[in-house]
Amino acid sequence: xxxxxxxxxxxxxxxxxxxxxxxxxxxxxxxxxxxxxxxxxxxxxxxxxxxxxxxxxxxxxxxxxxxxxxxxxxxxxxxxxxxxxxxxxxxxxxxxxxxxxxxxxxxxxxxxxxxxxxxxxxxxxxxxxxxxxxxxxxxxxxxxxxxxxxxxxxxxxxxxxxxxxxxxxxxxxxxxxxxxxxxxxxxxxxxxxxxxxxxxxxxxxxxxxxxxxxxxxxxxxxxxxxxxxxxxxxxxxxxxxxxxxxxxxxxxxxxxxxxxxxxxxxxxxxxxxxxxxxxxxxxxxxxxxxxxxxxxxxxxxxxxxxxxxxxxxxxxxxxxxxxxxxxxxxxxxxxxxxxxxxxxxxxxxxxxxxxxxxxxxxxxxxxxxxxxxxxxxxxxxxxxxxxxxxxxxxxxxxxxxxx
Numbered sequence: 024x025x026x027x028x029x030x031x032x033x034x035x036x037x038x039x040x041x042x043x044x045x046x047x048x049x050x051x052x053x054x055x056x057x058x059x060x061x062x063x064x065x066x067x068x069x070x071x072x073x074x075x076x077x078x079x080x081x082x083x084x085x086x087x088x089x090x091x092x093x094x095x096x097x098x099x100x101x102x103x104x105x106x107x108x109x110x111x112x113x114x115x116x117x118x119x120x121x122x123x124x125x126x127x128x129x130x131x132x133x134x135x136x137x138x139x140x141x142x143x144x145x146x147x148x149x150x151x152x153x154x155x156x157x158x159x160x161x162x163x164x165x166x167x168x169x170x171x172x173x174x175x176x177x178x179x180x181x182x183x184x185x186x187x188x189x190x191x192x193x194x195x196x197x198x199x200x201x202x203x204x205x206x207x208x209x210x211x212x213x214x215x216x217x218x219x220x221x222x223x224x225x226x227x228x229x230x231x232x233x234x235x236x237x238x239x240x241x242x243x244x245x246x247x248x249x250x251x252x253x254x255x256x257x258x259x260x261x262x263x264x265x266x267x268x269x270x271x272x273x274x275x276x277x278x279x280x281x282x283x284x285x286x287x288x289x290x291x292x293x294x295x296x297x298x299x300x301x302x303x304x305x306x307x308x309x310x311x312x313x314x315x316x317x318x319x320x321x322x323x324x325x326x327x328x329x330x331x332x333x334x335x336x337x338x339x340x341x342x343x344x345x346x347x348x349x350x351x352x353x354x355x356x357x358x359x360x361x362x363x364x365x366x367x368x369x370x371x372x373x374x375x376x377x378x379x380x381x382x383x384x385x386x387x388x389x390x391x392x393x394x395x396x397x398x399x400x401x402x403x404x405x406x407x408x409x410x411x412x413x414x415x416x417x418x419x420x421x422x423x424x425x426x
Contacts, residue, residue, distance in 0.1 A: 030061025065222035117154030143330030150329035184252030189336035
């Protein structure tokens with residue numbers, strides 16, 4: 024049996040309902056992520072159904088969404104300001120999902136949100152336009168842009184060490200809501216969907232709250248923590264990054280959380296979550312626009328629009344786990360009944376392995392590496408159970424197929 028990396032299962036098994044496989048990693052603490060980590064992956068049962076599809080069935084048939092909205096109203100009434108102050112923090116990029124969350128909180132439920140944005144590495148033109156369209160549809164906003172020289176260095180290290188160039192961005196984006204809430208003394212934060220929807224164990228979906236470990240895990244004062252696959256101690260000593268420049272990536276403490284009674288909620292717990300329906304809503308209410316070209320590695324024109332580097336995050340998912348952006352998009356649309364599995368299989372096989380050459384030169388420039396280093400790095404991260412080299416080209420050993 025060919026060797027695997029990252030502790031992936033040797034045998035590749037695809038879900039019979041959607042297009043993901045048992046190679047998809049579940050959510051993990053980014054700050055414990057190093058090159059030797061062994062991944063836990065999405066479970067596929069004896070019936071051939073993955074946990075993401077199982078959860079999709081559950082929320083369609085077992086959840087009373089009217090009762091869930093009643094719970095939401097009780098929560099919002101508890102936090103609603105009677106003095107016109109901000110009463111909820113919404114991390115918002117200007118993408119379809121965050122526009123949906125911010126808009127319904129303000130205009131359907133009468134809250135007064137402050138939106139906060141962790142800046143992309145390099146805005147796309149359409150991403151910048153949608154960001155301003157969101158603000159112009161009626162929102163105050165705080166745009167947080169990390170120190171560019173440090174962020175570039177961390178992104179480069181994350182790519183070289185982990186094949187995960189988006190990791191520093193993910194850490195910042197996940198913490199920008201809680202950190203802003205604590206600074207502004209606003210105890211309620213709303214993110215969009217719980218990523219557990221997409222293949223984590225079912226139990227991870229049963230709480231409306233973000234796991235507190237995801238909020239408190241990374242303290243820059245703990246030099247044994249990792250960022251970009253490097254211990255904090257080594258970032259300081261070997262890579263000459265000043266500790267104060269890492270503060271922006273640092274978690275709030277449990278004491279800070281307790282002092283304001285911070286609660287970080289997922290809207291997907293209270294309202295049925297459908298990315299395509301969010302797109303329709305954002306288009307109608309915040310002037311969200313699709314791109315003129317489809318997203319690299321996918322057939323979609325409304326996903327992954329904000330950042331020129333995001334396509335490399337999904338390309339590296341393809342390299343390491345055999346699933347890229349098209350798999351991500353198609354799996355969601357199959358579960359939501361927007362496309363059939365047969366259509367999804369066709370789209371994945373057509374687009375998933377596409378190289379994101381549109382922004383390749385900008386990516387290389389951003390992290391200051393050459394093409395040779397790039398390709399040497401990605402080839403070192405391919406698992407033998409996923410990839411085979413034929414006639415000087417890499418091919419998936421087992422692409423997704425129709426049953």
